[in-house]
Amino acid sequence: MIRVGPAGSCGLGNLKGVSKCAEMDLDCMEVEFTYGVRMDLKTAKEVGILAGEKGILLSVHAPYYINLASEEKEKLAASKKRILDSCQRAHAMGARNVTFHAGFYQTRTAEQTYERIKKAMVGLQKQIARRKWQVKLCPEVTGKPSQFGSLAELLQLKKDTGCGITVDFSHLYARQQGDIDYARILKKLPKKFHAHFSGIEYGPKGERKHIRTTRKHIRTTKEFFEPLARELVKRNPDITIISESPKPYEDAVMMKRLIEEV
Numbered sequence: 001m002i003r004v005g006p007a008g009s010c011g012l013g014n015l016k017g018v019s020k021c022a023e024m025d026l027d028c029m030e031v032e033f034t035y036g037v038r039m040d041l042k043t044a045k046e047v048g049i050l051a052g053e054k055g056i057l058l059s060v061h062a063p064y065y066i067n068l069a070s071e072e073k074e075k076l077a078a079s080k081k082r083i084l085d086s087c088q089r090a091h092a093m094g095a096r097n098v099t100f101h102a103g104f105y106q107t108r109t110a111e112q113t114y115e116r117i118k119k120a121m122v123g124l125q126k127q128i129a130r131r132k133w134q135v136k137l138c139p140e141v142t143g144k145p146s147q148f149g150s151l152a153e154l155l156q157l158k159k160d161t162g163c164g165i166t167v168d169f170s171h172l173y174a175r176q177q178g179d180i181d182y183a184r185i186l187k188k189l190p191k192k193f194h195a196h197f198s199g200i201e202y203g204p205k206g207e208r209k210h211i212r213t214t215r216k217h218i219r220t221t222k223e224f225f226e227p228l229a230r231e232l233v234k235r236n237p238d239i240t241i242i243s244e245s246p247k248p249y250e251d252a253v254m255m256k257r258l259i260e261e262v
């Protein structure tokens with residue numbers, strides 16, 4: 001099953017956002033804690049109940065300011081707290097997948113960074129298990145080679161810790177400078193995973209920004225998505241795919257239609 005939905009509620013608030021998903025015949029929605037976890041548990045439960053009634057599957061995006069590779073104790077502790085606060089809300093909402101960008105290499109080698117992040121992930125998973133939260137940590141494929149989170153690193157992390165992954169296909173596109181073979185990528189992926197998609201502008205250093213349609217020489221999200229839609233339909237994985245474009249609802253609808261058409 002391929003479920004499609006928007007990232008966030010476009011300023012409507014999560015309750016109205018869930019209702020809008022249902023009205024637009026979408027399947028899922030990602031609750032965004034981009035700049036901090038400010039939702040109380042009561043609201044989280046209300047959002048979860050409404051999503052259950054409307055048949056909308058929820059996921060959560062933890063805040064951006066996370067670095068699980070940090071050598072500064074306070075920064076590491078704050079990063080872990082942001083993830084755990086997100087997980088607690090996710091559990092209250094009945095959202096399973098919790099997405100985040102795991103960290104940065106900074107002055108460390110890729111191997112050192114990997115080991116630090118792995119250790120932090122194992123610690124987080126222990127805390128999640130102790131609190132009996134039904135959530136899965138899903139670190140995301142990031143859009144810049146200077147940032148931890150290549151597909152290879154995340155697949156290794158999944159193997160070593162049993163975590164989930166968020167495959168942001170537009171980030172992969174930017175990392176590979178637009179040279180992308182979706183069939184080859186999907187072969188490497190598990191049958192079940194969480195995904196992001198949007199149009200993307202990139203440069204030699206990777207991701208610049210998520211886009212819809214911009215200048216004429218840049219392709220539209222529809223053109224970006226069609227090759228992926230074809231491969232997804234062929235393999236029919238069990239995924240949730242979240243539109244992170246500047247018009248997440250409209251583009252999610254477009255993506256869902258394209259999946260039905262191809």
Ligand SMILES: [Zn+2]
Pocket residue numbers: 140168196197244
């Ligand atoms: Zn993303």
